[in-house]
Amino acid sequence: MRIGELATEAGVSVRALRYYEEQGLLAATRSNSGQRLYAAAAVDRVQLIQNLYAAGLASRTIAELLPCVDAKESTPESRARLAAERDRIDGQIAELIETRDRLDAIIELTERPEHSGCSIH
Amino acid sequence: MRIGELATEAGVSVRALRYYEEQGLLAATRSNSGQRLYAAAAVDRVQLIQNLYAAGLASRTIAELLPCVDAKESTPESRARLAAERDRIDGQIAELIETRDRLDAIIELTERPEHSGCSIH
DNA sequence: CTAGAACCTGACGTTGACGTCAGGGGCAAG
DNA sequence: CTTGCCCCTGACGTCAACGTCAGGTTCTAG
Numbered sequence: 001m002r003i004g005e006l007a008t009e010a011g012v013s014v015r016a017l018r019y020y021e022e023q024g025l026l027a028a029t030r031s032n033s034g035q036r037l038y039a040a041a042a043v044d045r046v047q048l049i050q051n052l053y054a055a056g057l058a059s060r061t062i063a064e065l066l067p068c069v070d071a072k073e074s075t076p077e078s079r080a081r082l083a084a085e086r087d088r089i090d091g092q093i094a095e096l097i098e099t100r101d102r103l104d105a106i107i108e109l110t111e112r113p114e115h116s117g118c119s120i121h
Numbered sequence: 122m123r124i125g126e127l128a129t130e131a132g133v134s135v136r137a138l139r140y141y142e143e144q145g146l147l148a149a150t151r152s153n154s155g156q157r158l159y160a161a162a163a164v165d166r167v168q169l170i171q172n173l174y175a176a177g178l179a180s181r182t183i184a185e186l187l188p189c190v191d192a193k194e195s196t197p198e199s200r201a202r203l204a205a206e207r208d209r210i211d212g213q214i215a216e217l218i219e220t221r222d223r224l225d226a227i228i229e230l231t232e233r234p235e236h237s238g239c240s241i242h
Numbered sequence: 243c244t245a246g247a248a249c250c251t252g253a254c255g256t257t258g259a260c261g262t263c264a265g266g267g268g269c270a271a272g
Numbered sequence: 273c274t275t276g277c278c279c280c281t282g283a284c285g286t287c288a289a290c291g292t293c294a295g296g297t298t299c300t301a302g
Contacts, residue, residue, distance in 0.1 A: 004248060014249090019290060033298055035249055051220040054213075058288075074231040082231070086224045092175075093217050099172040100210045107203050110195035125278060135279090140260060154268055156279055179258075 003028075006038045010046035017046070023059040025049055025066060055089050124149075127159045131167035138167070144180040146170055146187060176210050 007014045020026040021036070026045060028036035052062050065082060068074040074082065128135045141147040142157070147166060149157035173183050186203060189195040195203065 002249075013290075015290060015292085018250095023289095031298095033249085034251095035298080048223065051216065051223065053289080055217055055220045068231055069227050072230050079228070079231065082224060082228050086221060086228065089217055089221045089224065093214055093221065095172065096176055096210055096214050096217065099176045100207060100214065102169065102172065103203060103207045103210065106190050107200070107207065109193050110189055110200065110203070123279075134260075136260060136262085139281095144259095152279095154279080155281095156268085174259080 001038050001040070001042075003036045003038070006042055006046065009043045010050075012046060012050065020046070020049060024063045025059065055085075056092065057085060061085070122159050122161070122163075124157045124159070127163055127167065130164045131171075133167060133171065141167070141170060145184045146180065176206075177213065178206060182206070 001009075003014050003017055007017055010017075017026065017036075021028060026042065026049065028038055028042075031037055049062060049066075052065075057065075065078070065085070068078045068082075122130075124135050124138055128138055131138075138147065138157075142149060147163065147170065149159055149163075152158055170183060170187075173186075178186075186199070186206070189199040189203070
């Protein structure tokens with residue numbers, strides 16, 4: 001598939017895909033005329049990349065982790081790296097849950113019209 | 122307390138605090154000589170702001186939400202706004218959990234030295 | 243064969259949350 | 273009084289993940 005189709009399938013921009021290639025996150029073969037060609041599996045790959053970006057990983061970090069994903073093997077260092085990122089994400093989740101609960105409390109507070117009387121009236 | 126102390130207490134930079142004021146997120150009284158003075162409650166406020174930033178809210182959005190937090194009351198619109206952001210955060214949490222699980226799967230995969238034979242040896 | 247969509251490679255623009263530097267004032271200790 | 277630390281206001285710098293524009297090539301439908 002060509003870049004436009006992949007972009008549509010994966011829900012990202014064409015520019016983003018070229019950027020991922022530039023960063024070494026996503027390889028493509030080329031047609032005779034130089035157009036990028038992708039396998040169907042690229043859709044999943046792009047979504048993983050997006051997930052990792054959304055989790056706050058930088059291109060450089062992703063670029064360091066993906067090769068060992070592809071190779072399906074890892075050095076002790078890369079394993080530690082993966083685990084560290086996993087734990088970071090865990091921390092982020094906990095933080096987000098806390099933030100959501102604070103927001104809930106605020107909503108609770110602001111929802112009561114006058115005083116917080118709970119009388120059934 | 123002055124700005125340096127608040128920065129230390131809340132774990133952010135002095136520059137960040139000035140930026141929050143510029144964005145209308147954090148008010149301060151001024152001493153005769155023009156120095157910013159904060160109440161003790163400001164520490165908590167700053168941490169809430171940080172939480173909201175970490176949850177992906179922009180300054181503008183936070184600036185729109187905080188006043189109704191202070192007033193402890195809300196218009197129907199602001200209530201909808203609060204709920205919408207809450208739901209956005211919920212979505213983010215779900216996405217992060219998915220990402221974490223994908224990472225876990227990857228770790229699983231790469232941890233097995235050779236083939237995935239589960240034989241006890 | 244030709245118009246228009248899709249692709250290519252640079253390369254500069256954008257945005258948000260600060261970092262950092264310049265230049266100057268105020269305040270407690272010695 | 274002066275040394276040193278904290279404070280002030282601009283105002284420019286930064287960085288990442290793209291957006292966007294220019295100028296040119298390629299593919300495809302009629």
